[in-house]
Amino acid sequence: MPFVNIKKQYLALGMLIFVLLFFFNSKPAFQCQLNPEVSVYLPTIYGITPTYARLAQKADLTRLSQTLMLVKNFHWIVIEDSDTKTKLVENLLKESTLKYTHLNIKTAKVKHSSASGVEQRNFALDWLRQHMKENEVKRGVVYFMDDDNTYSLKVFDEMRKINKVGVWPVGIVGGMRVEMPLVKDGKVYAYNAVWKPFRPFPIDMAGFAINATLFLDKPSAKFSRKVQSGFQESEILKYFTTKEELEPLAENCTKVYVWHTRTQKPSILNTKKLKHPITPYDENIEV
Numbered sequence: 230m231p232f233v234n235i236k237k238q239y240l241a242l243g244m245l246i247f248v249l250l251f252f253f254n255s256k257p258a259f260q261c262q263l264n265p266e267v268s269v270y271l272p273t274i275y276g277i278t279p280t281y282a283r284l285a286q287k288a289d290l291t292r293l294s295q296t297l298m299l300v301k302n303f304h305w306i307v308i309e310d311s312d313t314k315t316k317l318v319e320n321l322l323k324e325s326t327l328k329y330t331h332l333n334i335k336t337a338k339v340k341h342s343s344a345s346g347v348e349q350r351n352f353a354l355d356w357l358r359q360h361m362k363e364n365e366v367k368r369g370v371v372y373f374m375d376d377d378n379t380y381s382l383k384v385f386d387e388m389r390k391i392n393k394v395g396v397w398p399v400g401i402v403g404g405m406r407v408e409m410p411l412v413k414d415g416k417v418y419a420y421n422a423v424w425k426p427f428r429p430f431p432i433d434m435a436g437f438a439i440n441a442t443l444f445l446d447k448p449s450a451k452f453s454r455k456v457q458s459g460f461q462e463s464e465i466l467k468y469f470t471t472k473e474e475l476e477p478l479a480e481n482c483t484k485v486y487v488w489h490t491r492t493q494k495p496s497i498l499n500t501k502k503l504k505h506p507i508t509p510y511d512e513n514i515e516v
């Protein structure tokens with residue numbers, strides 16, 4: 230019966246079109262897998278973020294975590310400055326869909342020391358070394374991230390190119406529009422810093438990342454409470470690199486992909502004279 234045969238041919242043709250459409254629709258993902266940078270070498274970025282309880286903490290962590298959710302192969306290490314892990318941070322991490330490690334360590338009370346995040350970052354580095362020893366895949370990148378900075382996704386693409394230590398400009402920091410390494414012929418020859426320019430590495434914590442495997446080669450590399458303020462970056466970098474060896478990224482340090490933004494401390498008004506007084510419910514709601 231020719232009529233039936235024609236119908237079968239149409240059916241076959243229809244199926245062929247369907248298969249072709251499916252193939253072309255999925256082409257971007259397909260191409261992506263063939264891109265060697267993505268499939269063959271996409272090192273994990275370990276973001277190390279100390280955090281402490283304050284009114285704007287959840288707002289800051291929400292903004293940051295939702296940026297990080299867009300970063301591939303990212304592992305967030307969040308360290309609370311507290312004796313115990315808080316529900317606020319625990320729930321935020323659980324709801325984030327991120328790969329994360331939640332730690333806590335209380336800052337020791339030390340006289341005449343304003344350094345923040347030292348114990349937290351060192352605790353995270355201890356964890357990281359143990360994790361890397363147990364993990365088969367050793368390659369990765371370590372980036373020290375404040376919980377209220379602003380990060381472009383581009384900064385994460387840049388740091389995956391690092392061999393040892395990569396550097397790039399940081400916006401709105403150190404009393405400057407942009408603080409950055411100065412680059413000539415693809416090498417760092419100086420820095421433009423105005424604040425404490427005599428620092429060995431006058432760059433902000435947000436302006437560099439380190440190959441994670443180096444932390445296994447240098448088991449004693451850590452931050453120190455003994456250095457003056459602004460010297461934490463130099464303290465950790467001295468273990469791994471020299472000015473001459475720094476790898477300038479972000480188009481030879483001509484682009485700003487991270488900003489040292491600060492969340493203003495909120496001022497809360499007296500609510501005693503309100504017509505409808507604050508209820509226990511208001512006071513207990515998580516902000």
Ligand SMILES: *[C@@H]1O[C@H](CO)[C@@H](O)[C@H](O)[C@H]1NC(C)=O
Pocket residue numbers: 413414415480481
């Ligand atoms: C950086 O500068 C070097 C030397 O001038 C040049 O060869 C290289 O292509 C530049 N890199 C980028 C990403 O612009």
